Amino acid sequence: MGLKRNVPLGTGLRYQGRGGQLSFVLHRIGGIGMAIFVTMHIVASFFGGDIGAFLNNIYENWFFQIFVFFSALFHAINGLRITLLDLWPKLWEHQQEAIWLQWAVFIPIFGIAAYAIISSALGG
């Protein structure tokens, strides 16, 4: 307790953590994104009425839907990588390959979904 880390933000951003650090940051953003969405959704369903309609309008916005889908998909795929590598720790030697594989799975699925969301939002 009482841990002190006097690292300014600029130094933190210049940390060369490569693919693993990018996954770490995106995993956190995705987790927070899903927590916000699920909390809003439960509160909206529970109270209904004006509060429900107000929250519904926010998360039915196509921009928010793309963000939530990014959060869920990245968190799920990255979480699967972390879980598998942690349960078989010897696989951590192949972490870099696992990150490439993870992006190879993520990009096509997210691209197709984002295309579908945007084209239906624009009335296509």
Add this chain to the structure above:
Amino acid sequence: MTSTKSRVLPLNKRGLNFEMLMWLFTRLSALAIYGLILVAVIGALIMGARNQMSFADILRWGFMPNSSHVQSIPLENADAWATPFWKVTASLLLLVAVAHGVHGLVVIVDDYITSARGRNIVRIFSIIMMISMMLMGLYILWTM
């Protein structure tokens, strides 16, 4: 990149405490969530969702398989989803996901709040949030 050899400690040299158990819970609950979503999507396909479902509908179904969540979807047999089996499945997904999520938020906040007193406040607040989310979710699942 220099490859570093991974280090695996034998069981008797590892610490066994609450944080370690929650570390394990995070991994195992992730596996449980994948399994529950897979069960829900397979259930949707068996129950005649093969022709009517769009990608968005499958997602909505996979993440929370209860009948009020999917009533907007054209179905051959929507009542099949109001059975206790699917209510229990949805409840399990809710409880596991809320516990996983709230613990994740505590892990993130711990990186920024490092005083003992601040962390205690975060824990009390997180327990209140977890219980209220679980109760509200269960109420929705079993009464609507």
